[in-house]
Amino acid sequence: MKKSALQDVVVDKRDQIEGLIKGLEVIRAFDHESVRLTPTELGEKVGLSRTAARRYLLTLVHMGMAATDGRTFWLRPSVLSIGHAYVDSARLPRAVVPYLQRLTNQLQESTNYSVLDGDDVVYVSRVNAPRILLAGFDPGMRLPAYTSTAGRVLLSSHSDETLQAYLERVTLIAYTHMTVTDKDQLFREIVAIREDGFGATENQYEMGLRGISVPVKNRVGDVVGALSTSMPASHGSHKEAIARCVPAMQAVANTLMLWV
Numbered sequence: 001m002k003k004s005a006l007q008d009v010v011v012d013k014r015d016q017i018e019g020l021i022k023g024l025e026v027i028r029a030f031d032h033e034s035v036r037l038t039p040t041e042l043g044e045k046v047g048l049s050r051t052a053a054r055r056y057l058l059t060l061v062h063m064g065m066a067a068t069d070g071r072t073f074w075l076r077p078s079v080l081s082i083g084h085a086y087v088d089s090a091r092l093p094r095a096v097v098p099y100l101q102r103l104t105n106q107l108q109e110s111t112n113y114s115v116l117d118g119d120d121v122v123y124v125s126r127v128n129a130p131r132i133l134l135a136g137f138d139p140g141m142r143l144p145a146y147t148s149t150a151g152r153v154l155l156s157s158h159s160d161e162t163l164q165a166y167l168e169r170v171t172l173i174a175y176t177h178m179t180v181t182d183k184d185q186l187f188r189e190i191v192a193i194r195e196d197g198f199g200a201t202e203n204q205y206e207m208g209l210r211g212i213s214v215p216v217k218n219r220v221g222d223v224v225g226a227l228s229t230s231m232p233a234s235h236g237s238h239k240e241a242i243a244r245c246v247p248a249m250q251a252v253a254n255t256l257m258l259w260v
Helices: 018-028 039-046 050-062 077-089 091-107 149-155 160-169 183-196 238-259
Strands: 066-068 073-075 110-117 120-127 142-144 199-202 209-217 223-232
Touching (some): 018 039, 039 050, 050 066, 050 073, 091 110, 110 149, 149 199, 149 209, 149 223, 199 238
Antiparallel strands (some): 066 073, 110 120, 110 223, 120 142, 199 209, 209 223
């Protein structure tokens, strides 16, 4: 039976390597609020004793993925190689870049390719427009799917039942005063994207930011990713932006279908 991208694949516990799971949790424990961590702080975040947390950290230091001053630890750039392994091994993220470049040149707006990972949208490829930028969605950046136009497009590919289950388990946080936090309204807006074949939002994650997105499908019609463009909301009216961007983005999405 085919699993939805919003559902976890169940793996028997005897087939799991707990040390690997915990090691990845250790890496993920570092973020913009926890740039440096002591073993005690790390242990509290990921459920380890101070001694075990210190061993994980020292292993990362040994691998060149972390550094320490003797008290605190922080990640080094080489940890990015883990994420780059996905980009290097996945065909579509590499193939999409030339098309994003042409789309950016045509629209004069920044463009992205994104995928759904659990309840988040992950930006895999990006080409920036040659002009003043808004906050960029750089490759590897994760956002709650409901805050992103691309995320909503990806969510719209799932059944009503799967969407309802998603909405039941997520907490909708208002990143701006216009972020949709009413779950019934959000459900209706995502279903409308499914019917329209594209999504367009404004001011959901950042004020003044408009996003427009279309799905990328494979040959059998399954949605595998999303193309999106981000721009200041001042770049024409909402209706004008849709008329300017959606046909060009859908043409690229149809071409990318040949790569999947």
